[in-house]
Amino acid sequence: xxxxxxxxxxTREALLxxxxxxxxxxxxxxxxxxxxxxxxxxxxxxxxxxxxxGQLFVDLANGIPRVHGDVxxxxxxxxxxxxxxRDPERRADRLADAIVSSTRTFLDTVEGRPPTQSVMAxxxxxxxxxLVSYALTHTLMHDCAIARALRKPLPVxxxxxxxxxxxxxxxMESFVLKEKTKDLTACFLLHLxxxxxxxxxxxxxxxxxxxxxxxRVDCHIVADPVALFLVAMGLKKQWGPIATGKLMTWGTKPxxxxxxxxxxxxx
Numbered sequence: 001x002x003x004x005x006x007x008x009x010x011t012r013e014a015l016l017x018x019x020x021x022x023x024x025x026x027x028x029x030x031x032x033x034x035x036x037x038x039x040x041x042x043x044x045x046x047x048x049x050x051x052x053x054g055q056l057f058v059d060l061a062n063g064i065p066r067v068h069g070d071v072x073x074x075x076x077x078x079x080x081x082x083x084x085x086r087d088p089e090r091r092a093d094r095l096a097d098a099i100v101s102s103t104r105t106f107l108d109t110v111e112g113r114p115p116t117q118s119v120m121a122x123x124x125x126x127x128x129x130x131l132v133s134y135a136l137t138h139t140l141m142h143d144c145a146i147a148r149a150l151r152k153p154l155p156v157x158x159x160x161x162x163x164x165x166x167x168x169x170x171x172m173e174s175f176v177l178k179e180k181t182k183d184l185t186a187c188f189l190l191h192l193x194x195x196x197x198x199x200x201x202x203x204x205x206x207x208x209x210x211x212x213x214x215x216r217v218d219c220h221i222v223a224d225p226v227a228l229f230l231v232a233m234g235l236k237k238q239w240g241p242i243a244t245g246k247l248m249t250w251g252t253k254p255x256x257x258x259x260x261x262x263x264x265x266x267x
Contacts, residue, residue, distance in 0.1 A: 003209045004166040006129035011163045015136045019103040022143045023096035032090050036149045043149050044090030050142050052083050054102025057135050060119050061109040124174035133167035141233045161225035162195040169209050175265040181205045189217045192225050218253040234266040
């Protein structure tokens with residue numbers, strides 16, 4: 001079980017909703033060779049990746065071990081490149097159908113599994129419920145990238161971020177950059193407006209996550225949920241949200257807030 005409890009029904013409903021919206025967005029495209037801004041992939045490659053990841057989630061829910069990288073950003077990038085090289089499918093309608101089909105199969109499979117069943121996923125060890133939160137996070141991250149490439153409104157909403165937080169806390173443990181935090185001793189309290197709070201404490205690089213801080217907080221971060229998601233996923237720089245009050249900080253060491261996202265690799 002992770003630090004935050006999963007909203008079982010809400011997360012499942014949101015995953016199916018954002019998956020179907022993603023499919024509807026790409027299905028009419030006559031050509032998917034549209035570059036993703038700030039990335040090396042095209043819309044077709046990104047959609048192919050989401051479809052293949054959907055099948056990986058199905059296998060994990062079925063108890064089938066799947067090795068995908070080595071739980072590092074570099075290892076996962078290499079594994080993703082191998083996947084894309086093996087599967088040349090880039091046709092929009094076929095990818096849209098595959099994305100929806102794998103998501104529905106995944107949700108049906110999860111329904112028949114114990115919620116506390118342990119799964120070793122690409123982003124680390126988690127329970128079955130958190131795996132659904134992971135699938136939502138992964139889908140929305142790429143959904144936003146595709147929407148940006150197609151000049152469509154970003155599909156992520158405040159309620160989605162609350163549903164993703166159980167996985168995002170697990171992701172902090174999996175993607176913490178030890179070289180950047182090995183000498184860090186600090187306690188952060190992350191407040192999501194209208195959502196949960198998470199205490200993130202480093203003790204000489206050792207990371208601890210709680211719902212309440214174990215000691216005095218050095219740096220409070222108050223975040224608009226959508227802004228936090230976009231910054232954490234590398235889809236937006238932090239300076240705009242800071243300037244507009246969507247990311248705020250106070251405490252005895254408020255300057256640490258500027259470094260916080262950089263302590264973790266983007267999944």
